[in-house]
Amino acid sequence: MNIAFTTPLPAEGFERLRGYNLNAEPETAEVLVSTFDKQVTREMIAAMPRLRLIANFGVGYNNIDLSACKERGITVTNTPQPVIEPTAELAFALMICVARRVAEFDRQLREGTCQPMAVMNNLSHGLYGKTLGIIGMGRIGQALARRALASGMKVVYHNRHELQCKVYGVQCTGVAPEPDREWQADVIKQARYLPLEVLLQEADFVSLNLPYKPETHHLIGSPQLQLMKPTAYLINTARGAHVDEAALIRALKAGQIAGAAMDVYEHEPQISEELLEMPNVVLSPHTGTGTWEGRIAMCENVCDNILAFADGQLDNMDIVQI
Numbered sequence: 001m002n003i004a005f006t007t008p009l010p011a012e013g014f015e016r017l018r019g020y021n022l023n024a025e026p027e028t029a030e031v032l033v034s035t036f037d038k039q040v041t042r043e044m045i046a047a048m049p050r051l052r053l054i055a056n057f058g059v060g061y062n063n064i065d066l067s068a069c070k071e072r073g074i075t076v077t078n079t080p081q082p083v084i085e086p087t088a089e090l091a092f093a094l095m096i097c098v099a100r101r102v103a104e105f106d107r108q109l110r111e112g113t114c115q116p117m118a119v120m121n122n123l124s125h126g127l128y129g130k131t132l133g134i135i136g137m138g139r140i141g142q143a144l145a146r147r148a149l150a151s152g153m154k155v156v157y158h159n160r161h162e163l164q165c166k167v168y169g170v171q172c173t174g175v176a177p178e179p180d181r182e183w184q185a186d187v188i189k190q191a192r193y194l195p196l197e198v199l200l201q202e203a204d205f206v207s208l209n210l211p212y213k214p215e216t217h218h219l220i221g222s223p224q225l226q227l228m229k230p231t232a233y234l235i236n237t238a239r240g241a242h243v244d245e246a247a248l249i250r251a252l253k254a255g256q257i258a259g260a261a262m263d264v265y266e267h268e269p270q271i272s273e274e275l276l277e278m279p280n281v282v283l284s285p286h287t288g289t290g291t292w293e294g295r296i297a298m299c300e301n302v303c304d305n306i307l308a309f310a311d312g313q314l315d316n317m318d319i320v321q322i
Contacts (some may be wrong), residue, residue: 002050004029006038009057013299017306031306035058035266035268041095042068053309055302056320057288059083060239062212076320077305080139082297087209087288088143091237094261095132095205096234098264098282100124107279125231125258128152133203135196135219136210136238136252144207145187155191156202162193194226200227212239220244225251233259237288240265249274252281263288 001016002024008097014022026048034040034059045068054064056078069076080115097103101124102171108114115121132148134141137157145155200206206228210216220234221244228234234257236243251257259280265271268286275281289298301318308316 001032001306002028003031003306004048005033006040007033007035007057008253009033009035010295010299013296014303016300020306029171031055031309033057033302033306034064036063038063042062045069045072045074052168053306053308054078055305057298057302060211061320062239066320070322075309075317076289076322077302077309077318078320079298079301079305080318082294082301083289084139084143086291086294087140087237088147089138090262090263090284090288091207091209091235092147094125094235094237094263094282094284095233098235098259098261098280099127099205103282104279127205130204131156131202133157133194133199133206134191135206135208137191138209138211140237141207142184142187144209145191146183149187149190155187156194156199157191158194158196158199163188163191175250196224197227200224200228201229203232204229205233207235208238210238210241210242212241213253217241218244218247220248222247225256228257230255231258233257234259235261240268245272252278256303274318 001020003020003022003207004024004026005022013132026044028050029048030050031053031252032040032048032051032055034054034056040054040063042065045065051072051074054069054074056064058227059078059080061076061078064076066076085306101122105114105122123286125147129152131154132145134145134155134157136147137159141157145157148155156158208220219242225247234243234248248260249272252260261282262275263284264286275283287296308314
């Protein structure tokens with residue numbers, strides 16, 4: 001099988017594919033391994049006449065022209081499992097960082113502009129006892145909820161459907177339980193479902209953890225930001241286009257919310273100069289899944305999908321529904 005890559009990836013993650021041609025030219029490639037930072041356009045797909053599978057390296061797939069794939073009968077897969085823990089971990093780190101002003105204090109100390117070390121100087125806000133509102137209570141949202149609950153936070157969430165789960169979850173509605181996720185039922189039982197508008201009004205932290213679709217474009221705009229508490233923080237590790245960044249900047253300037261922490265951006269890779277200058281904004285360069293362990297695990301997941309495709313084992317693939 002001839003396999004082409006849009007992006008160089010760790011070779012050690014593809015040891016199981018050594019019997020295949022991993023340096024295929026576009027005109028001969030039957031499989032394309034794509035990454036979120038490279039667009040797979042209709043024109044690119046048309047230039048690959050033998051293409052049968054796009055094995056996306058990542059959980060998001062809005063970098064791929066799915067309409068062109070559907071017309072050609074090309075199968076598209078993603079790697080949902082390895083991204084869960086790293087992304088939830090970063091979302092939680094961003095929450096701590098923006099609330100406790102970690103990045104802000106780091107900059108001030110390096111620049112020599114920090115207030116003197118004194119009892120009532122350099123105060124920040126804690127997470128304990130606060131309410132985390134998760135928009136998108138899928139696998140990543142649940143992994144974030146687990147961390148928040150363990151830290152003494154309350155969790156509310158908004159999802160397409162309220163989740164129902166039996167004790168230690170053999171049957172969970174709206175999720176896909178795995179044997180090593182026995183914590184899942186406890187998380188769902190402790191989290192409280194709310195309509196989006198109510199969540200925005202109640203939450204001290206609002207975290208976006210949902211996939212991007214046309215209907216979620218600018219899910220958070222001026223009306224939604226106006227519902228949030230002036231002491232609340234917005235966290236986005238999902239997709240930049242969920243947030244109307246112009247509206248977010250206006251809200252931050254006006255003090256409608258306390259701050260924001262972002263790993264993704266509406267016009268990525270460009271980042272607004274105004275966001276870069278705000279002390280109450282923490283920015284990360286789209287590194288939600290960016291750990292060495294996570295990258296190797298994603299490579300392995302891509303291999304799983306390719307090998308299952310080669311063997312005709314569609315039930316063992318992470319197929320994107322198009």
